[in-house]
Amino acid sequence: MYDVVVIGAGVIGCAIAHRLAQYQGSVAVVDRANDVSEGASKANSGIVHAGYDAKAGTEKARLNVKGARMMRALCDSLGVPYGQPGALVLGFHEEDRATLEALYQNALVNGVTGCRIIERDEILKMEPNVNPEVLLALDVPASGLVSPYELTHALADSAAENGVDFKLGTTVTALSHNGDHWQLMTDKGILKARAVINCAGAFADVLHNQISTRKVRIIARRGQYYLLDHTVPLLFQRTIFQVPTKMGKGVLVSPTTHGNLLLGPTAEDITDGLDTATTALGLHDVLDKAKLTYPGVNLRQVITTFSGIRAHEQDGDFLIGAVEGAPEGAFEAIGIESPGLSAAPAIGEELGDWVAYSLKMPRNTNYIAPTPLAKPFSGMNETERRLAYENDPDYGRIVCRCEQVTEAEVRRAIRNPVGATSLDGVKRRTRAGMGRCQGGFCSTRVMEILAEELGQPMQHITKQGGKSWLLDGGIAEGADHE
Amino acid sequence: MSEMTKTIDLLIIGAGPAGLAAAISAKREGVMDLAVLEREDEQGGILNQCIHNGFGLHRFKEELTGPEYALRDIKEARDLNIPVLCGTTVLSVTRDKKVTAVSRERGIEVFQAKAIILAMGCRERPRGALAIPGSRPSGIFSAGTAQKLVNMAGFMPGRRVVILGSGDIGLIMARRMTLQGAKVLACVELMPYSSGLNRNIVQCLQDYDIPLLLSHTVVDIEGRDRLSAVTVAQVDDNRRPIPGTEQRFECDTLLLSVGLIPENELSLQAGVRLSPLTQGPAVNNLFETNVRGIFACGNELHVHDLVDYVSRESMQAGKAAADYLHGEKAPFLRSQVKDGQGVRGTVPQRLDIPYENITEGVELMFRPDKVYQNHFVTLRTEDEVLLSQKRMILTPGEMAEAKLTPAMLDKVRGKTLTVDITKEKQT
Numbered sequence: 001m002y003d004v005v006v007i008g009a010g011v012i013g014c015a016i017a018h019r020l021a022q023y024q025g026s027v028a029v030v031d032r033a034n035d036v037s038e039g040a041s042k043a044n045s046g047i048v049h050a051g052y053d054a055k056a057g058t059e060k061a062r063l064n065v066k067g068a069r070m071m072r073a074l075c076d077s078l079g080v081p082y083g084q085p086g087a088l089v090l091g092f093h094e095e096d097r098a099t100l101e102a103l104y105q106n107a108l109v110n111g112v113t114g115c116r117i118i119e120r121d122e123i124l125k126m127e128p129n130v131n132p133e134v135l136l137a138l139d140v141p142a143s144g145l146v147s148p149y150e151l152t153h154a155l156a157d158s159a160a161e162n163g164v165d166f167k168l169g170t171t172v173t174a175l176s177h178n179g180d181h182w183q184l185m186t187d188k189g190i191l192k193a194r195a196v197i198n199c200a201g202a203f204a205d206v207l208h209n210q211i212s213t214r215k216v217r218i219i220a221r222r223g224q225y226y227l228l229d230h231t232v233p234l235l236f237q238r239t240i241f242q243v244p245t246k247m248g249k250g251v252l253v254s255p256t257t258h259g260n261l262l263l264g265p266t267a268e269d270i271t272d273g274l275d276t277a278t279t280a281l282g283l284h285d286v287l288d289k290a291k292l293t294y295p296g297v298n299l300r301q302v303i304t305t306f307s308g309i310r311a312h313e314q315d316g317d318f319l320i321g322a323v324e325g326a327p328e329g330a331f332e333a334i335g336i337e338s339p340g341l342s343a344a345p346a347i348g349e350e351l352g353d354w355v356a357y358s359l360k361m362p363r364n365t366n367y368i369a370p371t372p373l374a375k376p377f378s379g380m381n382e383t384e385r386r387l388a389y390e391n392d393p394d395y396g397r398i399v400c401r402c403e404q405v406t407e408a409e410v411r412r413a414i415r416n417p418v419g420a421t422s423l424d425g426v427k428r429r430t431r432a433g434m435g436r437c438q439g440g441f442c443s444t445r446v447m448e449i450l451a452e453e454l455g456q457p458m459q460h461i462t463k464q465g466g467k468s469w470l471l472d473g474g475i476a477e478g479a480d481h482e
Numbered sequence: 483m484s485e486m487t488k489t490i491d492l493l494i495i496g497a498g499p500a501g502l503a504a505a506i507s508a509k510r511e512g513v514m515d516l517a518v519l520e521r522e523d524e525q526g527g528i529l530n531q532c533i534h535n536g537f538g539l540h541r542f543k544e545e546l547t548g549p550e551y552a553l554r555d556i557k558e559a560r561d562l563n564i565p566v567l568c569g570t571t572v573l574s575v576t577r578d579k580k581v582t583a584v585s586r587e588r589g590i591e592v593f594q595a596k597a598i599i600l601a602m603g604c605r606e607r608p609r610g611a612l613a614i615p616g617s618r619p620s621g622i623f624s625a626g627t628a629q630k631l632v633n634m635a636g637f638m639p640g641r642r643v644v645i646l647g648s649g650d651i652g653l654i655m656a657r658r659m660t661l662q663g664a665k666v667l668a669c670v671e672l673m674p675y676s677s678g679l680n681r682n683i684v685q686c687l688q689d690y691d692i693p694l695l696l697s698h699t700v701v702d703i704e705g706r707d708r709l710s711a712v713t714v715a716q717v718d719d720n721r722r723p724i725p726g727t728e729q730r731f732e733c734d735t736l737l738l739s740v741g742l743i744p745e746n747e748l749s750l751q752a753g754v755r756l757s758p759l760t761q762g763p764a765v766n767n768l769f770e771t772n773v774r775g776i777f778a779c780g781n782e783l784h785v786h787d788l789v790d791y792v793s794r795e796s797m798q799a800g801k802a803a804a805d806y807l808h809g810e811k812a813p814f815l816r817s818q819v820k821d822g823q824g825v826r827g828t829v830p831q832r833l834d835i836p837y838e839n840i841t842e843g844v845e846l847m848f849r850p851d852k853v854y855q856n857h858f859v860t861l862r863t864e865d866e867v868l869l870s871q872k873r874m875i876l877t878p879g880e881m882a883e884a885k886l887t888p889a890m891l892d893k894v895r896g897k898t899l900t901v902d903i904t905k906e907k908q909t
Contacts, residue, residue, distance in 0.1 A: 226613070274706065277617040304610025306618065382582065382590060389589040396586035398521065398571035438608035440624045444635060458637060463620035467707035470620050471637040472734070475662050
């Protein structure tokens with residue numbers, strides 16, 4: 001029996017597990033996917049919102065502002081790249097002035113400092129690639145950037161290092177309380193726990209409604225994106241929003257922590273929470289709207305398109321805490337759409353502490369503070385590179401030429417506490433295959449290293465677990481997968 | 483200079499056919515202090531995975547496989563004692579020709595070169611760059627990756643295959659996968675013509691009854707884990723899909739052969755200016771970039787159809803680098819080369835023509851912007867037509883050439899040369 005089982009290994013589930021690891025007790029994280037960060041946390045804008053936008057007085061606003069303030073220290077402790085380039089919210093019409101003024105006031109109420117309304121000349125001086133037809137903007141210097149999956153992986157590794165169990169590839173189908181403890185029916189058998197925490201993202205409503213007197217509905221809201229190659233100098237220093245609409249913050253143009261340019265997302269409500277397809281219409285829509293911010297967008301720089309799912313709760317606020325009307329020991333963090341990434345450090349800390357307190361878990365005196373991730377080879381200077389090579393000659397072999405990822409880094413990603421088991425897992429942990437050739441050159445080598453490290457034949461290596469096989473047997477053999 | 487920096491006269495980046503030919507030529511011209519850096523463990527570049535034949539018809543007057551063609555240069559380089567450092571990736575190149583590389587054997591190395599030849603080859607355009615809608619399952623490979631898997635690693639990437647794009651690697655892989663027992667359902671090409679060589683369309687598609695769907699593209703990709711189907715539609719003159727023309731192919735593999743892009747990230751670091759048309763460096767007739775002493779050749783300069791021409795061009799680049807190192811450049815006057823009507827991406831982009839003793843002509847290489855039959859390739863300056871030569875067929879899939887003789891070069895000096903494709907003979 002576990003003290004706590006966290007359902008969902010996204011950024012929220014992993015942030016909670018990371019916090020719970022600081023207490024004594026047995027904790028498991030389960031997820032249907034074969035890796036952590038496979039849902040909303042692998043494909044979103046990666047913005048640490050300052051908190052000017054979330055409606056004052058909501059949990060969203062409170063946790064957004066609190067989480068954003070915690071983000072830098074958390075990232076520093078984990079060694080995850082964090083940037084705070086600021087953001088602009090652009091208005092193109094005189095009538096946008098009132099909306100931006102209202103946002104400015106909202107920012108003040110939420111406690112977001114440093115915001116101001118600025119006019120065209122100053123905007124263009126700050127961001128010369130912005131559409132010169134811009135009229136005014138809200139300047140938000142506190143807006144930051146983090147890679148959502150890098151953060152999730154680091155949180156998971158730190159939790160696992162402190163003994164948290166990661167049960168991946170395990171789907172929880174039903175939750176029930178037998179008067180003594182919680183039982184989680186999974187496709188891999190029954191798990192028992194004193195407490196459960198539902199962080200199941202787009203699928204959280206199913207489990208919630210099984211145990212709560214208050215029914216909720218989570219709507220899977222899909223967002224499609226374009227990712228452009230990194231450029232020196234950056235085309236935009238800051239995250240550029242447009243005046244928000246009812247469906248969200250609209251299409252943004254933003255640098256990533258790795259210097260790529262991201263355009264998107266759309267906001268489409270869909271029925272299947274796993275349907276991360278892109279559509280011609282959606283991509284066209286992104287481009288159309290992004291061009292208002294950045295008329296000079298060059299499609300030759302596009303290296304990929306993708307889409308992600310946000311879990312939108314119909315009433316629009318985060319649901320965090322004990323599950324209403326459920327037996328004791330049921331907790332949740334659901335409806336965590338934007339600014340969920342920004343709020344994650346705060347949600348993890350608050351809910352982790354809450355659950356630990358309610359279970360009377362003592363402090364973990366053997367807690368191992370996270371080892372910050374090693375600097376990537378691509379970001380090292382020559383001296384650091386020489387030193388890295390002296391310690392591990394695998395630093396001398398470049399596997400991914402586009403992102404300059406070495407064999408040492410690929411091997412380490414697989415050996416991590418919650419290590420990569422697939423091509424995409426290596427990609428998200430090391431950036432191998434994330435560059436302009438999209439794995440055309442390195443995927444074969446990465447597959448070989450995966451096979452070697454995992455002790456499996458090449459044919460068993462997948463793109464993203466499950467049935468995402470890559471090779472159908474040797475050339476002299478018959479089909480493996482028919 | 484740091485004691486860890488090694489000085490060298492000539493550094494060649496890439497030991498594919500371009501780098502090897504350039505090195506061989508430079509050594510023959512008397513450059514003794516040179517080295518070739520190669521990121522792969524083997525020399526020969528992409529030829530190593532091209533196990534089909536058809537290489538070398540022009541250069542060796544015989545039909546070789548890719549590895550056989552490569553071996554000839556590898557042997558010659560070895561006979562000439564040219565150091566080729568494999569498993570060595572160049573990390574950066576500066577404008578003043580400082581090259582930093584890394585290898586498992588020797589770690590970080592810094593070279594100070596007097597001249598550099600860029601011969602990094604090209605990469606394949608990935609799916610992402612095309613923004614094809616649909617899901618993102620496994621089973622979508624660039625044709626070259628599939629070729630590497632089948633020919634080098636010995637694995638089949640799948641069994642029911644659709645190929646998008648009719649570039650040569652895609653065509654070759656249609657045949658290769660078929661021979662290996664896979665079913666290739668169709669080769670789908672966005673343009674109304676193939677970008678591959680005609681001989682490959684005949685020998686790789688027609689001989690195996692694989693349909694070539696021109697003016698078609700993939701409009702949807704299905705499959706959550708592994709690819710399960712693609713939808714193909716016809717496109718209009720603006721390359722937009724025509725509703726109602728969709729066909730769905732159940733398949734587990736989609737190979738992409740949708741264009742090659744010269745690899746020039748290092749060149750850009752060194753301040754080398756690229757041509758927006760070829761996406762390779764803009765060079766003069768000596769294959770020298772805008773940075774003095776930095777030369778470029780092969781697919782890194784512009785994407786070729788035939789390795790024979792890569793070798794020829796790279797030999798010239800190697801000789802030019804040797805001449806540069808020997809300080810042999812006569813006074814010259816610069817002329818610009820302009821793409822005229824129907825012409826895209828002429829290389830070289832400029833001509834440095836000496837005032838006297840022009841001994842060698844210059845081959846201009848370019849691609850037609852569409853298919854032309856019985857048209858004329860015309861070379862002219864502001865003042866006169868130098869050449870107007872009839873061609874039975876000109877197609878974007880085959881690089882076209884026009885030769886400037888020394889006598890013509892004499893007339894171009896200081897002027898602008900325009901390359902046109904014209905319907906009538908020009909006088």
